[in-house]
Amino acid sequence: MTVKAMKSKEVTKKVFNNEELFILDVRNEDAYQDWKIEGHNFDYLNVPYFDLIDGVEEIMDKIPSNKEILVVCAKEGSSVMVAEMLSDEGLDVAYLEGGMKAWSEHLEPVKVGDLKDGGELYQFVRIGKGCLSYMVVSNGEAAIIDSTRMADIYTDFAASLDAKITHVFDTHLHADHISGGRIIAQNTGATYWLPPKDAEGVTFEYAALEDENEVTIGNTKINIHALYSPGHTIGSTSFVVDDQYLMTGDILFIDSIGRPDLAGLAEDWVGDLRETLYSRYKELSNDLIVLPAHFMIIDELNEDGSVSEKLGVLYEQNHGLNIADEGEFRSLVTENLPPQPNAYQEIRKTNMGQITPDNDEQREMEIGPNRCAVR
DSSP states (O other): OOOEEEOHHHHHHHHHTTOOEEEEEOSOHHHHHHOOOOOTTEEEEEOOGGGSTTOSGGGGGGSOSSSOEEEEOSSSHHHHHHHHHHHHTTOOEEEETTHHHHHHHOOEEEEEEEOTTSOEEEEEEETTTTEEEEEEEETTEEEEESOBSOHHHHHHHHHHTTOEEEEEEOSSOOSSSOBOHHHHHHHHTOEEEEOGGGOTTOOSOOEEOOTTOEEEETTTTEEEEEEEOOSSSTTOEEEEETTTEEEEETSBOSSSBBOSOTTSOHHHHHHHHHHIIIIIGGGSOTTSEEEESBOSSGGGOOTTSOOOEEHHHHHHHOGGGOOOOHHHHHHHHHHSOOOOOTTHHHHHHHHTTSOOOOHHHHHHHHOSOOOOBOO
8 A cells, every 4th residue: 555645734634623543653752752743533652663673563453444544753754664564564554744843843824713894813823832823914914923933834824815914023032932023024024023021132123012012904903902911921911902802922821821930030920920810911801812822732722723712711710810819829830830841041042033043953942842831
């Protein structure tokens, strides 16, 4: 049988559609345990490639014959060879094109909704990394919020909508992924906005994003209102878009809240985090639709693959928003932190323009799961 290449986009659709898939992951066990492809109806087997060099006979009884089979490795090569061996045994099998490297970089655009006076809002789901970024489009203009380093995907998508990118925002100085904001702005002539309290030490010019800033996209008055909301970083800034959507950056997620420790200041910033979540956001309408910069688990995905929920629902259901005792909140936030993101100091320096790693180095810095939330 012929061995097929399955693209990350195809796997993403299977995640969104709750389809069945059997994944044979041939990376080493530590890499697999740290980070894998996740789907509601996916089954898994992890056997390192080096255990299969002499053949796949010993695992044939563990491979189903009635499910679609996908072999996965880090960069593709090993999975191709294992897939060919399984094919020689009579199985219909595919390998993940580009491996986990490609999975980490795939962005799936999902339309979130229409804006009141015309225009659209899109969410870009980085399914393998848990990053969420956004494009606001109105009357031939576009704004991008919290972009990843895969800059061409945004510029190509805007071009497909006949929209010119005029503004690029980062809600904060990211520490778990490399921002594409500055590159997109350079390539398109757009204005790059960054919170000044997060920008100490940056080596480039930017527009200062501060509380009460209003930026209009297109000529239909799709205002993006900046809302100072520290806690994840000292400069973290949220946006209210079109009086419908609240973009919370890494302050508030669907099932968790942001971590305050990525600059080594958890004890200092936990008070800011509580103030933002329990006071600043409380003043906003419960009907605002929360659009975070990350998701933690695939259970947070809606049926169409998007990630969103009304603010009022989160105040009812998100545990991090329902801790009345401030001491208990402080303990939860400072004592339940996951491991810090891979190379997060280098990622911060890259986003500040202090170092300029090449593409392969940037890819290696980002490998692994998203770790921006309190557990």
